[in-house]
Amino acid sequence: MRVLITGAHGRVGEGLKLFLADEEAYELTYLDREDHPDYDTHVADVNDYEAIRPAFDGQDAVVHLAAYPMTDGTWEQVRESNLHGTHNVLEAAADAGVEQFVFASSIHAAGMYEEDNAPELYEMDVDLTVTHEDPERPDSYYGASKAFGEDWGRYYIEKRDYPEQFYAIRIASIREPPYDNTYGDAEKGVERGDWERGSDEYETQAKRLKGTWLSERDWAQLVELCLEDDDVTFDIFFGTSENERGWFDIEHPKEVLGYDPQDRAEEWTEPPEELVEHVEANREG
Numbered sequence: 306m307r308v309l310i311t312g313a314h315g316r317v318g319e320g321l322k323l324f325l326a327d328e329e330a331y332e333l334t335y336l337d338r339e340d341h342p343d344y345d346t347h348v349a350d351v352n353d354y355e356a357i358r359p360a361f362d363g364q365d366a367v368v369h370l371a372a373y374p375m376t377d378g379t380w381e382q383v384r385e386s387n388l389h390g391t392h393n394v395l396e397a398a399a400d401a402g403v404e405q406f407v408f409a410s411s412i413h414a415a416g417m418y419e420e421d422n423a424p425e426l427y428e429m430d431v432d433l434t435v436t437h438e439d440p441e442r443p444d445s446y447y448g449a450s451k452a453f454g455e456d457w458g459r460y461y462i463e464k465r466d467y468p469e470q471f472y473a474i475r476i477a478s479i480r481e482p483p484y485d486n487t488y489g490d491a492e493k494g495v496e497r498g499d500w501e502r503g504s505d506e507y508e509t510q511a512k513r514l515k516g517t518w519l520s521e522r523d524w525a526q527l528v529e530l531c532l533e534d535d536d537v538t539f540d541i542f543f544g545t546s547e548n549e550r551g552w553f554d555i556e557h558p559k560e561v562l563g564y565d566p567q568d569r570a571e572e573w574t575e576p577p578e579e580l581v582e583h584v585e586a587n588r589e590g
Contacts, residue, residue, distance in 0.1 A: 306532060309334045309364045309403075311351055311394055312371030314341050316481050317409060320521030321368070321528060331532075336360050336371070351390030354397065361397045366405035366532055367468075369394050369454075376413055376445040387450035395457055399467045406458065406468040407531045410475045412517065412543065412553060414452040416444030419552070427512035429550060436554040437475075437541040451475075455541060462539045470538060472531040477517040477545040477553065479524055483583050487514045488576035496584045502576075516550035520568035530562040537561065546570060 308325075312318055313335035322344070325331055336347045336357060349356035351371045361367070371394070373386045391408075398406055412419075418435045425431055443449040458471040480489040491510040492502075500506040523546045531537075540561060543553035548570040558564035 306330060306365045307332045307334070307363055308366045308368060308532065309336060309360055310368045310370060311336045311357075312369070312409075313337050313344070313346070314339060315370060315374070317374075317476065317479055317524070318370050319481060320479055320485075321370070321525050324522055324525035325529065328529075334360060334364065338371075351393055352385050354393045357393060358397045358400070361401035361403055364398075364401065364403050366407065367394065367398050367403050368407045368409070368528060368532075370409045372409065372450070373447070376416075376447045378445070378447055380446050383446040383450050387447065388453060391450075391454045391457060395461050395468075399461060399465050402467050404467065404469045405532065406461075406471045407528055408454055408458055408471065408473045410455055410473040410541070411448060411451040412475050412477045413444050413448030414455065414475060415439065415442050415553075416448045417442035420444050422552075423513075424509055426552060427509065427516060427550065431552070433552045434554050435543070435552055437543065437557050459539055470534070471540075472534075472537060473541045474527055474531070475541065475543045475553070476524065477519045477543070478514055479519050479521060480514075481521075483577070483580045485521055486577055486580065487511060487518050487570045487573045488580060490514050492576055492580050492584045496588045498589045502581075512550065515570040515573075516545075516548055516552060518546055518548060518568075518570050519544050520546050520566075523566045523568055526567070527558065527562070527564060530558075530564060534562060 314337040335344050338350050340346050347360040441452040443452050455473045462471050491507045494500050542558040545551050546568040547566040
């Protein structure tokens with residue numbers, strides 16, 4: 306299967322390449338604004354339709370990751386890559402006759418459920434489950450742009466010949482090594498000098514990530530299951546690992562795709578030693 310990955314060299318893309326790049330089942334093409342020393346790359350910005358269009362020829366699937374990723378982004382920052390860029394990628398896929406489209410959406414497309422219930426939500430005894438059938442409730446321009454991308458996908462499925470299948474994965478919290486664990490955000494705050502290890506702020510960050518963490522290998526599994534699927538026309542899936550504190554429904558991807566998460570937040574009761582050593586060697590202040 307020939308698969309084009311947009312935004313391939315960003316944080317989310319690096320985790321995906323780690324698990325899919327050596328898979329014999331896939332012939333991967335990488336599209337990114339910047340070149341990469343280890344991967345042949347179609348260098349182009351998703352805002353430039355003419356520049357990206359040739360990369361779509363002959364592809365069986367597109368995994369669209371390219372985006373402005375910050376929830377505190379302004380309208381101007383989010384608009385170009387997340388709205389105009391996503392439209393360009395969908396249009397290029399449609400024009401090239403690409404059959405499958407996997408869209409990296411976000412839990413922030415439904416982020417107000419968390420905002421309304423935090424920080425109590427981060428405790429084990431709060432009863433809240435958000436499913437793919439609940440209304441979109443974006444918490445930011447970024448979240449709204451991801452909800453927009455899902456709606457664009459439905460439009461292309463229902464009104465255009467291609468793509469024939471659209472999968473929106475509402476990604477939770479993917480962190481790059483050595484932060485790829487449930488203490489990653491808390492330790493980053495220590496590294497920046499925002500708080501001290503063991504403080505209330507530190508513990509809140511750790512509790513939150515124990516609900517939203519998505520390991521890199523579980524993320525790669527979700528994408529691979531979408532690429533292998535023959536039945537879905539349009540669907541939305543929340544993506545987290547098997548976290549007891551989680552409030553986003555992952556029973557749906559289990560039932561529809563056969564998702565079998567390999568990691569769970571409860572594996573960590575304290576930050577890994579190698580992460581602490583990294584932070585202490587690099588902390589500011």
